[in-house]
Amino acid sequence: MLEEIKEKVQSEFGFQSEPYDTNMLLIHGNREKIKDLLEFLKRSGFNYPHTVSVVDWTPKGKDFEVNYIIENIQEKKFVIVRVTLPENDLTVPSVCDIFPSLQPHEREAWEMFGVEFVGNPRLEVMLLPEWAEGTFPLRKSYDFKKHRKEKK
Amino acid sequence: MDSIAQAGFTFVLEEKKEISGEDLGLLQEKLLQLNWGVQHPASGPMRLKVWVDGDEVVKVDPDIGYVLRLLEKLVEYRTWINAIVNVERACFMDNFGTMTGYSIAAEKIAGVEVPKKADYMRTILCEGGRIVSHLVGLGSFVGVLGVHTAMQWALIAREKFLDAFELYSGQRIATASIIPGGVRFEPTGKFIEKMTKAIDFLEKEFFPRYEEVFLDNPTLKLRTKGVGVVPKEKAIELGLAGPPLRASGVTSDIRKDYPYAAYGELDFNVVTREEGDAYARYCVIFEELKESAKIIRQAIEGFPEGEYRTKFPVKVPPGEAYVNVEWARGCFGFHLISDGGTGPYRLKMGAPSFANLWAIPEMMKGIKLADVPVIFASLYMCHGDIDR
Numbered sequence: 001m002l003e004e005i006k007e008k009v010q011s012e013f014g015f016q017s018e019p020y021d022t023n024m025l026l027i028h029g030n031r032e033k034i035k036d037l038l039e040f041l042k043r044s045g046f047n048y049p050h051t052v053s054v055v056d057w058t059p060k061g062k063d064f065e066v067n068y069i070i071e072n073i074q075e076k077k078f079v080i081v082r083v084t085l086p087e088n089d090l091t092v093p094s095v096c097d098i099f100p101s102l103q104p105h106e107r108e109a110w111e112m113f114g115v116e117f118v119g120n121p122r123l124e125v126m127l128l129p130e131w132a133e134g135t136f137p138l139r140k141s142y143d144f145k146k147h148r149k150e151k152k
Numbered sequence: 153m154d155s156i157a158q159a160g161f162t163f164v165l166e167e168k169k170e171i172s173g174e175d176l177g178l179l180q181e182k183l184l185q186l187n188w189g190v191q192h193p194a195s196g197p198m199r200l201k202v203w204v205d206g207d208e209v210v211k212v213d214p215d216i217g218y219v220l221r222l223l224e225k226l227v228e229y230r231t232w233i234n235a236i237v238n239v240e241r242a243c244f245m246d247n248f249g250t251m252t253g254y255s256i257a258a259e260k261i262a263g264v265e266v267p268k269k270a271d272y273m274r275t276i277l278c279e280g281g282r283i284v285s286h287l288v289g290l291g292s293f294v295g296v297l298g299v300h301t302a303m304q305w306a307l308i309a310r311e312k313f314l315d316a317f318e319l320y321s322g323q324r325i326a327t328a329s330i331i332p333g334g335v336r337f338e339p340t341g342k343f344i345e346k347m348t349k350a351i352d353f354l355e356k357e358f359f360p361r362y363e364e365v366f367l368d369n370p371t372l373k374l375r376t377k378g379v380g381v382v383p384k385e386k387a388i389e390l391g392l393a394g395p396p397l398r399a400s401g402v403t404s405d406i407r408k409d410y411p412y413a414a415y416g417e418l419d420f421n422v423v424t425r426e427e428g429d430a431y432a433r434y435c436v437i438f439e440e441l442k443e444s445a446k447i448i449r450q451a452i453e454g455f456p457e458g459e460y461r462t463k464f465p466v467k468v469p470p471g472e473a474y475v476n477v478e479w480a481r482g483c484f485g486f487h488l489i490s491d492g493g494t495g496p497y498r499l500k501m502g503a504p505s506f507a508n509l510w511a512i513p514e515m516m517k518g519i520k521l522a523d524v525p526v527i528f529a530s531l532y533m534c535h536g537d538i539d540r
Binding site for chain 1: 388487
């Protein structure tokens with residue numbers, strides 16, 4: 001099942017993929033075709049998205065990574081779709097029209113990392129207090145001292 | 153004329169205008185925003201903004217973040233083994249499940265194989281944690297309907313398990329007992345004995361009594377049957393997790409689908425219901441208690457001899473892993489990344505309660521205001537898990 005997906009992703013989109021774990025496939029996508037790719041995966045049975053996981057690789061001289069983790073709940077298989085974004089252009093099309101349940105996950109990724117999901121209707125603070133909007137605390141460059149709330 | 157804010161309630165209009173006594177006559181024609189939560193006995197530390205048209209709920213918007221501790225950031229400042237104290241605090245009810253998931257992820261990156269005894273011990277502890285958590289879930293569900301006896305009965309049964317955990321790790325709630333490389337303490341015969349006693353109490357005393365009074369209960373059925381119905385396709389689309397997903401007829405259980413620890417060697421069933429309403433979700437939690445008791449008995453019977461812990465390296469080679477565990481409240485995902493250092497580089501926790509919470513706005517459209525707490529409690533969420 002995962003081999004078929006791997007071949008189809010290679011022939012239709014030109015994306016490389018590699019086995020990640022047993023029952024798991026890692027697809028290296030790009031942001032131009034991310035929506036087409038996720039639509040294709042949804043048609044192929046990957047209908048249960050788990051979460052959006054962002055990794056900040058900037059201290060290592062690499063870019064940001066956005067991982068979409070999606071499960072095929074009937075056949076019990078996973079795919080991880082990985083998109084890399086340069087630090088100075090953190091935008092990626094939102095996929096919340098394909099997977100509505102990913103909308104709050106994208107919102108969380110935006111408030112913690114500042115990755116802008118273009119098309120997401122609710123990019124506003126959810127977990128953080130309002131004064132901390134725009135501080136992006138899960139980034140590696142976050143400075144605890146600088147962003148400490150001033151005492152009255 | 154005094155504003156009604158002084159009477160203890162604040163009614164805020166859609167256009168954010170507060171209305172005072174004189175305008176009260178027009179209330180029925182207006183959309184009101186009510187705050188269900190923070191001080192509500194059933195809500196816990198979160199707020200639902202509920203817009204009502206008379207008695208009918210028009211729109212719901214959860215306001216969360218009251219218990220945000222940013223655990224994912226704190227983990228980055230810990231060593232591999234130290235990080236369990238942050239991971240287990242995702243929710244203290246079932247702290248074993250999260251520690252197990254994190255440990256398996258760390259072991260996968262480091263290439264460490266844990267001894268069989270540790271796997272069995274993890275299984276026993278995870279199921280113990282699930283029982284402890286489910287008992288509170290059952291009790292609070294009935295508590296929301298206004299009967300607090302169920303909670304007291306559940307707490308009596310829960311106490312026996314907490315005693316066993318205390319004997320094992322010295323702590324009743326945040327035990328910090330599962331680490332990368334195995335479990336932290338030698339499981340003694342006394343612990344096994346105490347666990348068996350707790351299971352005996354659960355099976356012989358708690359189940360028959362509770363089943364008779366609170367499961368086959370006409371008033372409870374009247375109040376919960378047909379409330380908050382989620383069909384199978386809708387449950388997958390909304391991204392429900394754990395017991396609510398299984399109550400909608402989706403057979404999804406990480407323990408069965410991708411066995412970890414010792415679950416592959418034990419015999420148990422995945423509990424599902426077809427109805428998908430609040431009562432079905434309540435029943436799934438109850439039936440899962442029975443399965444968990446069964447699993448612990450089997451694990452104790454087949455408990456192997458040997459080491460309970462292997463050495464875990466101080467520095468772990470660069471790499472990453474994504475591991476799911478079936479936690480009490482659903483599938484908990486750990487995306488763990490190592491950069492070759494002495495601690496995690498990044499840990500993403502995919503929380504089931506977070507997924508369940510954001511199904512609420514869709515599930516609560518067009519229901520009556522009195523059903524809000526019932527649906528909320530039936531989703532069986534933990535606030536520590538939502539905010540992390």
